Amino acid sequence: MLVTKAAPARLCSLPVSPEAAMFVLVEMTDTVRIPPWQFERKLNESIAEELNKKLANKVVYNVGLCICLYDITKLEDSYIFPGDGASHTKVHFRYVVFHPFLDEILVGEIKSCSQDGVHVSIGFFDDIVIPPESLQQPAKFDEAEQVWVWEYETEEGAHDLYMDIGEEIRFRVVDETFVDTSPTGPSSAEASTSNATEEVQKKEAPYTLVGSISEPGLGLLSWWTNS
Amino acid sequence: MEGCFVVHLFSIWDREWHIVPRKDANAALLSNFEVFQLLTDLKQQRKESGKSKQSSGQQNLNTIMYETLKYISKTPCRYQSPETVREFLIAMKGHKLTKAEKLQLLNHRPVTAVEIQLMVEESEERLTEEQIESLLQTVASILPGDPEEQQRDSAMETEGRGSQ
Numbered sequence: 088m089l090v091t092k093a094a095p096a097r098l099c100s101l102p103v104s105p106e107a108a109m110f111v112l113v114e115m116t117d118t119v120r121i122p123p124w125q126f127e128r129k130l131n132e133s134i135a136e137e138l139n140k141k142l143a144n145k146v147v148y149n150v151g152l153c154i155c156l157y158d159i160t161k162l163e164d165s166y167i168f169p170g171d172g173a174s175h176t177k178v179h180f181r182y183v184v185f186h187p188f189l190d191e192i193l194v195g196e197i198k199s200c201s202q203d204g205v206h207v208s209i210g211f212f213d214d215i216v217i218p219p220e221s222l223q224q225p226a227k228f229d230e231a232e233q234v235w236v237w238e239y240e241t242e243e244g245a246h247d248l249y250m251d252i253g254e255e256i257r258f259r260v261v262d263e264t265f266v267d268t269s270p271t272g273p274s275s276a277e278a279s280t281s282n283a284t285e286e287v288q289k290k291e292a293p294y295t296l297v298g299s300i301s302e303p304g305l306g307l308l309s310w311w312t313n314s
Numbered sequence: 315m316e317g318c319f320v321v322h323l324f325s326i327w328d329r330e331w332h333i334v335p336r337k338d339a340n341a342a343l344l345s346n347f348e349v350f351q352l353l354t355d356l357k358q359q360r361k362e363s364g365k366s367k368q369s370s371g372q373q374n375l376n377t378i379m380y381e382t383l384k385y386i387s388k389t390p391c392r393y394q395s396p397e398t399v400r401e402f403l404i405a406m407k408g409h410k411l412t413k414a415e416k417l418q419l420l421n422h423r424p425v426t427a428v429e430i431q432l433m434v435e436e437s438e439e440r441l442t443e444e445q446i447e448s449l450l451q452t453v454a455s456i457l458p459g460d461p462e463e464q465q466r467d468s469a470m471e472t473e474g475r476g477s478q
Binding site: 108109110111112136139140143144145152153154155157181183185188190191192194209210211257259302303304305311 | 343346348352371375377378379381384389414417421422428
């Protein structure tokens, strides 16, 4: 059972700057199982490998996207239980986690545009969306090109600024959502229906960020550089 | 090194702020630079230990390390060093900014006033135009930027002076 001691400070959004950053260190505890054929290896190495295997590139509910192990702070005694030749060790460790704070400014790349808004990616994390109401206004969705456009007004008239795929975009994190994607087991009502329903079930991202670019300085980097 | 697998990174933020160890300060902030160093060292270690020790279960770690390094390498932290970060924090002491604000300045290396206004909360009330200018000067002088860009900028400056 993975136990995390860290409660993200983000949950209580105070005007005072929260204890958070794009990357944070989170203290966690877990019991690691090392099978007998790995006993010849150094314990620390086996444990580090197991922890990374378990957590790297995975989202921990209400914590964030785990990147890699930072260090092991404490190793308790290893136990071997009857019936299982492997050793079980309780480990206290710190993990590097991606968890940007509310109002943080990030730079990403436009992945795609849809009616839901602009989808942004930062390479290692893809589930960022900027909804239409948070774009620089006025904005319209160009159906033909499938891109969002900022209708920038000047004295000469409206200037259409296209938000093309691949463009670098600076945005502010305004919200985050964690979805518990752990399996819930078969429900009796749905068990009788065919496999088709499984495909219809939406694959929800465990961690999504909502961004906004409706401020001076936000949006495509090319809009604000002094050329 | 017995007792720990990953090389202990001296977290500059902790030294600066956590003078008294707090039991409930269980989330420490990491600058992009620290994560960059950590991942680069880890990558080096894994390369040295040889591929034979890596099982198929390491794929997730490989993916996330590769993508995160790729992203961070495009940010200003790739020109930073522990000395520049330390120098930056010392220079920032007089400016009365919160930890998160200094971290954003460090990670983004803003060059315009509008960027400063984005990163500093209620900047119109807390900073005058001169203070914003002074912040930009500090950031530009202490945090290294793209060396090619800086050469270009200084070349343009000398050209401008020559034409006067």
